[in-house]
Each structure stands twice: as C-alpha cells, then as structure tokens.
Amino acid sequence: MPSSGGDSIKVAVRVRPFNQRELNRKAKCVVSMQGNSTTITNPTNKETKQFSFDYSYWSHDGYVVDQNGRLIQSEASSRYADQMTVFDDLGRGVLQNAWAGYNATLFAYGQTGSGKSYSMVGHGSNKGIVPITCGNLFRAIDEAREGDKELQVTFSMLEIYNEQTRDLLFNKSQHKSTNLKVRENRDVGFYVEGLTQHPCRDYNSVEQLMEVGAINRTTAATNMNATSSRSHMVISIKFKQIFNNDLGESTMKTSEINLVDLAGSERAESSGATGDRLKEGSAINRSLLMLGTVIETLATADPKSVVPYRDSVLTKLLKSALGGNSKTVMIAALSPADINYEETLSTLRYANRAKKIKNRAVVNES
Numbered sequence: 001m002p003s004s005g006g007d008s009i010k011v012a013v014r015v016r017p018f019n020q021r022e023l024n025r026k027a028k029c030v031v032s033m034q035g036n037s038t039t040i041t042n043p044t045n046k047e048t049k050q051f052s053f054d055y056s057y058w059s060h061d062g063y064v065v066d067q068n069g070r071l072i073q074s075e076a077s078s079r080y081a082d083q084m085t086v087f088d089d090l091g092r093g094v095l096q097n098a099w100a101g102y103n104a105t106l107f108a109y110g111q112t113g114s115g116k117s118y119s120m121v122g123h124g125s126n127k128g129i130v131p132i133t134c135g136n137l138f139r140a141i142d143e144a145r146e147g148d149k150e151l152q153v154t155f156s157m158l159e160i161y162n163e164q165t166r167d168l169l170f171n172k173s174q175h176k177s178t179n180l181k182v183r184e185n186r187d188v189g190f191y192v193e194g195l196t197q198h199p200c201r202d203y204n205s206v207e208q209l210m211e212v213g214a215i216n217r218t219t220a221a222t223n224m225n226a227t228s229s230r231s232h233m234v235i236s237i238k239f240k241q242i243f244n245n246d247l248g249e250s251t252m253k254t255s256e257i258n259l260v261d262l263a264g265s266e267r268a269e270s271s272g273a274t275g276d277r278l279k280e281g282s283a284i285n286r287s288l289l290m291l292g293t294v295i296e297t298l299a300t301a302d303p304k305s306v307v308p309y310r311d312s313v314l315t316k317l318l319k320s321a322l323g324g325n326s327k328t329v330m331i332a333a334l335s336p337a338d339i340n341y342e343e344t345l346s347t348l349r350y351a352n353r354a355k356k357i358k359n360r361a362v363v364n365e366s
C-alpha cells in the first residue's frame with residue numbers, strides 16, 4: 001500500500017557530458033549540481049528550479065556551470081561519477097540485497113540520448129551497472145561455493161514494444177517468441193508465459209546472452225523501421241541459494257533482480273504523428289504513461305487509491321518494484337544542453353515523484 005512505512009525508492013540523477021553536436025553549436029549547460037542538490041535553469045528567463053535526490057552524478061570532470069551556462073574550470077566539481085562510482089553506490093546494494101534474499105529493481109528513465117543505456121549496459125569498455133553487477137555476482141558466487149550450499153543463477157531478457165512482449169533470448173526451436181502473454185499467479189505475481197530462462201554458470205555466459213539480446217533488440221527495431229529507443233528492455237536475474245543440512249533437509253533463499261532500460265521518455269508525450277506511427281506511438285505511450293500514472297498514484301500516498309498496475313505490460317512487470325516487495329533504484333538520465341531543457345525538467349519532476357514511493361521488501365525464504 002502506498003502509505004507510510006517501508007523504505008523509499010532510491011533515486012539517482014546522472015547528467016551526461018555534452019555530445020559533439022552540442023559542443024559544435026556551443027550549447028549551454030542548464031543543469032548544475034552541488035552536494036545532493038540539482039539545479040536546472042530555464043535558458044530563456046533564467047528561472048531556476050532546485051531538486052534533491054539520493055545521488056546526483058556529474059559528468060563534466062573539473063568543470064562547474066557559470067551564470068551564462070558555460071562550463072568553467074573548477075576544483076569544486078566533486079560529484080563527478082564514472083561507471084564504477086555509480087556501481088559502488090547503486091549496484092553493490094542490489095547485490096547485497098540479492099544475497100540477503102530481497103528482490104531488487106533498478107530502472108533507467110530519461111529521454112532518448114540522455115544516457116540510460118550507458119548507465120545500464122555501458123559503452124565499449126565502459127561497462128555499465130548490469131555487466132559490472134553480474135561480474136561481481138559471479139565473483140562472489142565462486143568464493144561462496146561450498147559443499148552444503150547450492151547457488152543458481154538464471155537469466156532472461158525481454159522487450160516490450162507496442163504493448164507486445166518479446167523474448168530477446170528465444171531458442172531457434174522455440175515455437176513462439178513474440179507477443180508472449182503476461183499472466184498472473186498468486187505466488188509469483190505477474191510473469192511472462194513462455195519466456196526462456198537461461199541457467200548461467202559464469203559471467204561469460206551472461207555476457208554472451210547480453211550480446212545476443214542486444215542484437216535481437218536492434219534487429220527487431222530495424223525490421224519494424226524503428227529504433228530501440230521505442231522499446232523497453234527488461235533483464236531479469238533469478239538468484240537462488242539452497243542450503244542443505246546434514247539431515248538431508250534444505251532451505252532456500254531467492255531473489256529476483258530486474259534491470260530495466262526504458263524507452264525514451266519523450267514517447268510519453270503526445271506526438272503529432274498519424275497512421276502507423278500514431279498507432280505505434282500511442283502503444284508506447286501506454287506503458288510509459290501508465291508508469292507515470294502508477295508513480296503518481298503511489299506518490300500521493302492515499303492508501304485507498306487503486307493503483308492501475310494492470311493497465312499496461314510494463315506496470316504489470318514492475319508491480320513489485322513499485323510499492324511492493326522490492327528494493328528499487330531509479331536512475332534518471334539527464335541531458336545537460338539548453339535545447340533539451342523541457343525534457344530534462346520533466347525528467348527531474350518525474351524523478352521527484354518517484355522519490356516518494358515506499359516499498360515493502362521482505363526476505364524470500366522457504
């Protein structure tokens with residue numbers, strides 16, 4: 001229930017560096033960070049709005065923003081964060097929770113090109129939270145393997161496109177990999193029927209699966225004449241610890257880690273498109289819009305309100321992450337550039353609402 005108690009969703013904001021195009025046109029920086037406060041300046045009237053989040057990550061190493069939105073060299077930019085810093089703050093907690101038997105969810109929100117995939121998956125050798133977390137999980141598993149304890153990891157990866165759920169790691173022999181049904185079960189909540197679950201013994205197998213999944217996501221987008229920025233990607237890692245005692249009895253601790261790279265948040269707004277593009281646009285709007293509505297409902301903290309989880313595929317799959325049995329972290333990815341001011345402000349507001357959501361995570365033990 002969206003009332004008091006439980007622990008809040010942790011929210012991190014991360015501003016990406018200027019890209020080449022922005023540098024070429026001498027874009028101004030509208031976002032500045034100091035301590036845990038993030039300030040955004042309206043490039044037209046210079047009005048400022050200030051927000052405060054659990055973590056704020058700065059990417060312009062050694063620079064701060066002056067009154068004119070120019071980056072100037074400074075000693076004071078202590079919020080600079082590389083991938084490892086972000087993992088240390090957010091990913092390590094996810095891992096600790098997994099060992100303790102809690103479910104954990106980490107999702108990245110923001111407009112296309114703001115750095116969601118960079119934070120989650122990474123870019124080249126700058127690995128993101130997902131691969132670093134998986135690497136550390138298997139390192140810890142190798143150290144913990146003992147005679148009386150079995151440790152199992154299964155991996156799955158799907159995308160939601162146009163309210164359809166697609167397995168990104170389907171087997172060739174598989175009958176059906178697209179338009180999978182989301183079903184509900186009293187014990188496990190919502191789940192995707194027929195989604196392939198891949199047992200993984202080491203980090204290499206995870207890395208291979210992620211590569212295959214990324215290729216399938218891009219291929220599908222290309223075939224549909226779209227980009228992957230229109231789909232939501234959900235990676236799910238099931239971690240099971242089985243403890244066997246001398247009497248032949250066993251107990252179990254389980255955890256599900258969900259890692260979500262959302263579609264570009266600009267899709268949540270009405271587009272002027274028509275025909276096929278409208279159909280596609282509106283379906284994508286649905287999952288993102290409903291995510292916004294669910295967050296809004298939970299954030300208003302009226303325990304009597306009905307939370308509309310059932311109204312989109314994404315909110316069904318994220319049900320436990322939002323107000324339920326999960327420790328949840330949101331990364332809001334921000335562009336620094338004046339041209340993206342409206343989208344960045346809307347992302348900050350969204351993140352500010354998410355902060356108010358209380359979850360009730362319990363240890364999954366049997």
Ligand code: ADP
Nearest residue numbers: 016017059111112113114115116117118119123
């Ligand atoms: P999104 O997934 O939100 O559409 P990307 O993650 O693809 O955006 O990021 C867009 C571009 O910006 C990529 O080239 C990416 O490598 C770069 N980028 C994003 N965030 C950072 C960052 N924190 N540091 C360095 N480069 C970044």
Ligand code: MG
Nearest residue numbers: 116117118229
């Ligand atoms: Mg992306």
